[in-house]
Amino acid sequence: MDASFLDLLMAQQEEVTEAEGGGGIWVVADVVDGAVAPVTLEAIGAARNLAGALGAYVYAVLLGDGVSDLAATLYQAGADGVRVADHPALASFAVEPYMEVLVNLFQAEGPEVILFGATPQGQELAPRVAQRLGGGLIEHATAMTLDEATRTVQAAVPIYGGEYFEIVACPQARPQILTVEPGAFPAPFMDPYRKGEPKSVEVTPVEPRVRLLGPADNFTPPPVPLAQAPVIVAAGRQAGGFRLVEQLATALGGQVAGDRGARDAGWIRPEQIIDVRGVTVAPKVYVAVGIRGDTFHNAALENSRFILAIHPDPTAPIFRVADLCVEADPQEVLPALLQAMGA
Amino acid sequence: MDFTFSPEHQALRRMIREFAETEIAPIAAELDREHKVPLEIMRKLGEIGLLGVCFPQEYGGMGAGETGYCILMEELGRVCANTAVNVGAHIGIGAMCIHLDGTPEQKRKYLTPLARGEKIAAFGLTESNAGSDAANVRTRAVREGDSWILDGGKVYITNGGYADIITVMAVTDPALGARGGITAFVVETDSPGFKVAREEDKMGIRGSSTAELVFEELRVPHENVLGKVGEGFVTFMKSLDMGRLTLGAACLGGAQQLLEQSVYWAKTRRQFGEELAHKQAVQWMIANMATEIEALRSLVYRVAWLVDTGQPFTQLAAMCKLYGSEVLSRAVDMAIQIHGGLGLSRDFPIERAFRDARINEIFEGTNEVQRIVIASNIFREFGVRIRP
Amino acid sequence: MRIVVILGRMLDPRGIVVNPRAGRIFVNREEYILQPADRCALEAALRIKEAVGAEVVALPRTFLPDDDVLRQALAIGADRAIYIAGKPVALPDDGLMARVLLAAVERLGEVDLILTGATTMDTGQGQLGPRLAEALGWPQIVGAWTAEVADGSVRAVRQDGGGYVWVEASLPAVVTFVPGALKLRYPDGRRLINIYKGVGEIAAALERWEAKDLVAPEALTPLLERRGQDFPPERERGVRLSGSPEEIARAAADALRSRLPR
Numbered sequence: 001m002d003a004s005f006l007d008l009l010m011a012q013q014e015e016v017t018e019a020e021g022g023g024g025i026w027v028v029a030d031v032v033d034g035a036v037a038p039v040t041l042e043a044i045g046a047a048r049n050l051a052g053a054l055g056a057y058v059y060a061v062l063l064g065d066g067v068s069d070l071a072a073t074l075y076q077a078g079a080d081g082v083r084v085a086d087h088p089a090l091a092s093f094a095v096e097p098y099m100e101v102l103v104n105l106f107q108a109e110g111p112e113v114i115l116f117g118a119t120p121q122g123q124e125l126a127p128r129v130a131q132r133l134g135g136g137l138i139e140h141a142t143a144m145t146l147d148e149a150t151r152t153v154q155a156a157v158p159i160y161g162g163e164y165f166e167i168v169a170c171p172q173a174r175p176q177i178l179t180v181e182p183g184a185f186p187a188p189f190m191d192p193y194r195k196g197e198p199k200s201v202e203v204t205p206v207e208p209r210v211r212l213l214g215p216a217d218n219f220t221p222p223p224v225p226l227a228q229a230p231v232i233v234a235a236g237r238q239a240g241g242f243r244l245v246e247q248l249a250t251a252l253g254g255q256v257a258g259d260r261g262a263r264d265a266g267w268i269r270p271e272q273i274i275d276v277r278g279v280t281v282a283p284k285v286y287v288a289v290g291i292r293g294d295t296f297h298n299a300a301l302e303n304s305r306f307i308l309a310i311h312p313d314p315t316a317p318i319f320r321v322a323d324l325c326v327e328a329d330p331q332e333v334l335p336a337l338l339q340a341m342g343a
Numbered sequence: 344m345d346f347t348f349s350p351e352h353q354a355l356r357r358m359i360r361e362f363a364e365t366e367i368a369p370i371a372a373e374l375d376r377e378h379k380v381p382l383e384i385m386r387k388l389g390e391i392g393l394l395g396v397c398f399p400q401e402y403g404g405m406g407a408g409e410t411g412y413c414i415l416m417e418e419l420g421r422v423c424a425n426t427a428v429n430v431g432a433h434i435g436i437g438a439m440c441i442h443l444d445g446t447p448e449q450k451r452k453y454l455t456p457l458a459r460g461e462k463i464a465a466f467g468l469t470e471s472n473a474g475s476d477a478a479n480v481r482t483r484a485v486r487e488g489d490s491w492i493l494d495g496g497k498v499y500i501t502n503g504g505y506a507d508i509i510t511v512m513a514v515t516d517p518a519l520g521a522r523g524g525i526t527a528f529v530v531e532t533d534s535p536g537f538k539v540a541r542e543e544d545k546m547g548i549r550g551s552s553t554a555e556l557v558f559e560e561l562r563v564p565h566e567n568v569l570g571k572v573g574e575g576f577v578t579f580m581k582s583l584d585m586g587r588l589t590l591g592a593a594c595l596g597g598a599q600q601l602l603e604q605s606v607y608w609a610k611t612r613r614q615f616g617e618e619l620a621h622k623q624a625v626q627w628m629i630a631n632m633a634t635e636i637e638a639l640r641s642l643v644y645r646v647a648w649l650v651d652t653g654q655p656f657t658q659l660a661a662m663c664k665l666y667g668s669e670v671l672s673r674a675v676d677m678a679i680q681i682h683g684g685l686g687l688s689r690d691f692p693i694e695r696a697f698r699d700a701r702i703n704e705i706f707e708g709t710n711e712v713q714r715i716v717i718a719s720n721i722f723r724e725f726g727v728r729i730r731p
Numbered sequence: 732m733r734i735v736v737i738l739g740r741m742l743d744p745r746g747i748v749v750n751p752r753a754g755r756i757f758v759n760r761e762e763y764i765l766q767p768a769d770r771c772a773l774e775a776a777l778r779i780k781e782a783v784g785a786e787v788v789a790l791p792r793t794f795l796p797d798d799d800v801l802r803q804a805l806a807i808g809a810d811r812a813i814y815i816a817g818k819p820v821a822l823p824d825d826g827l828m829a830r831v832l833l834a835a836v837e838r839l840g841e842v843d844l845i846l847t848g849a850t851t852m853d854t855g856q857g858q859l860g861p862r863l864a865e866a867l868g869w870p871q872i873v874g875a876w877t878a879e880v881a882d883g884s885v886r887a888v889r890q891d892g893g894g895y896v897w898v899e900a901s902l903p904a905v906v907t908f909v910p911g912a913l914k915l916r917y918p919d920g921r922r923l924i925n926i927y928k929g930v931g932e933i934a935a936a937l938e939r940w941e942a943k944d945l946v947a948p949e950a951l952t953p954l955l956e957r958r959g960q961d962f963p964p965e966r967e968r969g970v971r972l973s974g975s976p977e978e979i980a981r982a983a984a985d986a987l988r989s990r991l992p993r
Contacts, residue, residue: 120874128862137862164756167957170955173826216888219888278690298611299607333983355920
């Protein structure tokens with residue numbers, strides 16, 4: 001028995017079938033740069049977990065122009081059925097044409113649960129779909145469980161960006177609609193043998209009502225003071241250079257700063273020194289690159305939510321306050337880190 | 344009894360705190376370091392109505408009462424002693440004289456732009472031979488037709504270097520002295536004969552102007568006499584009562600800030616394997632600071648309530664000033680002790696607070712004078728008249 | 732032109748401490764502040780008013796125990812504010828509020844623009860603006876940084892990938908703002924004192940409507956239900972990464988990605 005026969009056999013066994021009579025868990029896909037966004041796959045994975053307990057099928061909806069080929073990915077991630085709305089009018093996201101497709105589809109299919117990614121697209125569409133269908137919308141779900149008796153999804157939503165979570169459910173209104181926080185759910189196992197035949201959806205082109213006028217070249221957002229910056233990448237004496245530090249800050253969408261050593265090296269301005277005698281900060285993410293971390297520095301970042309420290313000396317005091325510690329020369333770690341961040 | 348702030352005062356505090364944290368706190372160290380007077384801050388404070396916080400709305404004020412004024416000073420004192428001093432001199436004594444004893448015409452002409460921050464006021468009492476001994480003023484004012492001619496000078500005048508309007512105390516009848524011989528004048532500083540002789544170079548409150556003023560044949564129209572001729576001493580003493588109360592409020596804010604900084608440091612700094620917060624010596628300092636601050640808060644706002652409800656408060660205002668300045672001095676001393684070497688660092692705000700705190704035991708009547716005021720009020724109840 | 736601004740409040744996060752070990756939230760200072768994104772919407776409305784003239788009407792984002800949010804809006808510069816009395820719910824329920832606010836907007840009449848925050852800073856809710864747009868059949872611009880009105884249209888700057896673009900929609904429309912989009916003005920002291928004391932002309936600018944007069948009783952049933960709280964695992968500091976540089980970099984990158992704000 002050769003391997004190609006096995007492939008064929010497996011493929012036949014895993015040809016997925018759809019249910020009749022509506023219901024189901026539906027995932028509206030996000031397409032970014034011609035590929036299915038990771039959050040969509042994560043949502044399908046989460047939907048599969050719910051589907052098992054509900055005895056329901058998982059469907060994915062794909063909208064765009066020339067996106068039909070992406071349906072295979074959705075099947076591999078765990079979709080039982082895929083609907084494809086492939087039309088030039090859907091080439092870039094706009095509320096009205098996308099709504100036209102989704103509302104018609106959902107009104108015909110009567111979904112029990114609809115999941116969107118908590119992405120710019122999902123956050124514009126989910127509330128409008130919820131409003132049109134009379135459903136409840138839970139935003140930014142980071143975990144989902146099922147109240148099986150009432151077939152109600154219970155979701156954890158982060159409060160103050162994750163200081164704690166409220167568990168929320170939509171007990172009466174249907175469908176139950178949720179946006180799923182990117183990165184909160186594990187990426188599903190991609191089963192290469194899982195295949196299916198997507199159904200195409202008829203598209204009636206609708207004119208978008210928000211017109212794109214062009215780039216806002218002269219617009220710059222108001223500056224965020226370092227003390228309020230959500231992401232900070234700070235350099236210290238052992239950083240070995242500042243170029244990679246700046247690159248990491250750009251990759252993370254953060255601001256650069258440093259300790260007194262960085263100031264002495266001429267990398268930063270005095271008002272960028274993180275120190276109780278300088279600026280006290282409270283970012284969500286603080287990366288300390290080659291900072292030894294004396295008391296005055298460490299006290300000034302006490303209220304940071306997550307600290308990653310990179311320093312060659314295993315006894316550096318920064319490692320006592322950091323959540324994640326990398327004992328290495330920053331100039332060796334940063335290129336790999338930048339690459340892993342996709343920068 | 345009700346110890347809660349009214350909704351308008353809570354809203355006012357929220358507004359002031361937001362302004363203070365956004366506009367003042369980031370530049371407070373620079374004002375001190377570079378001896379800069381925050382004129383831009385004064386303008387902004389005026390724009391949103393805060394420089395008229397306790398004055399009536401018909402003269403451009405907010406009408407938030409003395410309680411509102413104390414809230415302003417407390418919140419300013421938290422972030423910047425210099426701004427508190429400048430605002431205190433402007434509202435609390437400079438403009439306050441006009442508010443208390445000005446005619447409707449004088450209020451329209453002078454109080455309104457002061458309340459809006461379009462003009463800045465100062466209070467001209469202290470001279471080289473008269474400060475705490477206020478009745479010993481030597482600046483002379485001589486009547487000449489419809490005007491008065493002022494000759495003499497003042498020293499240590501807060502806001503003096505840039506004020507547009509100064510309320511000046513001058514002798515109009517040397518024979519009568521404090522009882523009928525001293526008159527208050529509203530002086531416009533662009534008048535001929537007005538000169539700023541020099542600016543003091545000080546240990547603390549370096550972001551404020553403390554000027555020596557000279558009057559040489561300075562002509563002031565008679566309509567600028569505040570209150571009645573010969574009753575200036577009473578006007579000034581009434582203003583000083585108000586100023587003393589709010590000085591206590593500014594000290595309250597300063598001490599509260601030092602407490603919070605000390606708590607933060609005590610929970611962060613580790614010595615001998617544990618945070619300072621676990622050291623009993625530090626706990627006692629924190630407990631002492633907090634207790635004194637609470638006592639001061641009760642005193643300040645009780646006196647504000649007395650003022651707003653029209654009850655006598657002179658003796659208690661003196662207590663506010665006396666106790667407030669000493670609570671702040673003790674708080675800053677403990678804050679430095681808790682911070683150790685860091686407390687002395689020029690780059691850390693505690694060192695500035697230490698230098699800025701000291702003046703509070705001196706200006707607007709030294710603490711010794713406050714004790715005299717308090718003691719003489721107490722003894723008077725028993726028929727004893729003590730002499731300073 | 733009439734602009735409706737929808738504003739909510741939140742507990743000042745500086746006044747609370749979350750203790751995951753105890754599974755409790757300690758409220759040390761119960762102080763409420765305006766939702767920062769909603770306040771940007773108010774700022775944008777006042778700027779449009781200054782540029783082209785408009786009446787700015789403030790409405791609440793949730794049922795509130797008091798009218799403080801509306802008074803703040805008036806102090807900052809709104810011309811009218813309407814407190815909508817209803818039973819406060821444990822969680823913001825934008826589905827429920829969309830029904831109530833739709834009725835309020837219809838009762839107001841002649842509304843050209845609805846501005847509100849794109850997200851609440853505490854609960855992360857962004858659905859109110861789009862829900863209202865859908866209910867009214869209006870276009871929406873979500874996540875604006877600045878907005879202006881000209882020739883019967885609203886133009887706004889919005890993020891697009893890594894850059895910013897101008898977009899435009901015909902009025903009437905809904906625009907939601909990101910927190911921190913605009914430099915905010917302070918309340919006017921005199922207005923603030925008068926509106927809180929309830930004196931002067933401005934006192935008449937605060938109205939009170941009853942939710943039960945706006946919608947049918949069944950429409951006041953919440954859509955969402957609170958089923959409990961959960962806490963993140965207790966913070967474990969000093970975790971050392973080991974492995975090849977590539978493995979370390981991947982682990983660090985994963986950790987960073989999951990913690991970056993969105």
